[in-house]
Amino acid sequence: MTSLTVIRRRAGRWALNGAAGLALAYILLPLIFVVWLAFFRQEIPSFPPEGYSLKWFAAILDQRKFVDGFSLSFRVGVLATAIGLALGVPAALCLVRYNFKGRGPLANLLLLPVVVPGVVLGTAMYVFHVEAENALDVDVLGTFYALVAGHIVIVIPWVVRLVTASLVGVDRAIEEAAQNLGANAWVTFWRITLPSIRPGIVAGALFGFVTSFGNLEMSLFLVGAGRTTLPIVILQYLEWKIDPTIAAVSVIQILLIAIAMLVTDRYVKLSRVV
Template sequence: MQESAIKRWALHIFLAATLAFMLAPILIVVVNSFNASAFNAWPPHGFTLDWYRKVLANPAFQRGTVNSLIIGVISTAIVLVLGTPIAYALARIRLRGVTGLKAILFAPLIVPRVAIGFAMFVLFVALGTATGLRLYGTFTGVILAHCVLMLPFVVAILTVSFGEVDPIVEEAARDLGASPIAAFRLAVLPQIKGALLVSGIFAFITSFDEVETTLFVVRPAVNTLPVEMYHFLEQYQDPTIAALSTLLIAFTFFIALAVPFAVKGNELLRMMTSGKQ
């Protein structure tokens, strides 16, 4: 018993140390956002809110935030519309060559995003030269690039969820006279709404935070917030970025914690805690 208690306490200490190690960078950023020093001196020399005022008054950050929200919402909607039928097909239909299809579909998960960004840049410029189609430096081009990055995550999450839905429910709806689309909408979609919400949140955060690929396909007029932060760091080294990062951390926690509770009360929370789909 004593040896078991020692092991349990050792495990708790190890987990606490691991958690502290993972949270330390975030805590340092948050503390530094109130640093009175203009040169990120550590430990902080005082307390100030000037950096937050500077963030909120910066036109580039304002424009980048609006652009990121527009691009994130549109690209999330697109990947959900495209990813849902793809995931359904992968979970329900057995086709030859599906392994090759999955390799192409999930390639963005393993290819460096810098390489994807450069490939997108070359593709957009080539298309513009050959056909006159303007994608480089436009909202459409950035949204397309983000969709390529986000689609594998959405498909992976939804494929697992579709695999857990009993096909008998859909077959029963078909036997009762529902069309294939109606059976899917009425019998299948309600059972994966939690997965749709989770994948949508994950896709939006991925788009909002994307910088490596975006750098290759934007122009100043459509710069996203992470790109504006990158350019700001090239010129300044004060705690302004720490203040903005703190606001983004709070924004991310708000999305992750508040949105699930907005789905029919606590239905999603009950689903997660009960382990039922």
């Protein structure tokens, strides 16, 4: 190889890495500026900053709506993820292990909620809740459980998808061996199947929870008076103004999600599930 081709190839490699770095910087740029703003001393986001301060993190606690929003989003996320797992894991087991008519359409039905736009999901559920309220004569619209039900719908596709992916790699022979040795169906599931699909369950739970926690479009239609999730609180605040307080709220959210992802990454390589 002549030295010219070596130089050319090296230049090409640098150009490629540079282009990749540019794209990554583009993705991260808004987050970097939000984090930067959270530490400004002055309230207005003007550059260069007059100085730095941590006071905005304390200011979050003075605003009940952030604390309440966080608390509601967390409770909805946990409950929706738990129920989503209870519904989604058996469904994934069935879709992989049994062959029956209509398996493809049913699988698509369970994956459908991620494809339907958030605004359409929200409006449809809103209309449905109004109808249910009229028909059943009980409060539905804007209640905690109606909100959770909506969130379960968007958690299920993640659980089904990720558990299915991890089940396909499990050798059926091990389960049959357990049953030949006298284990019943329940023991086989508990001792053999469950441990081998644990990565899929962990990943499904993480992605489900984070999807629920961050959901904005659908939740906009489902929240009631005095009951608002964190993303909606953030949206409504930003519509009015941008200041270091909202940036500090975002920093805490970014930190929590980063920690959750690092923990999950220990159980299951993220590169294999996304």
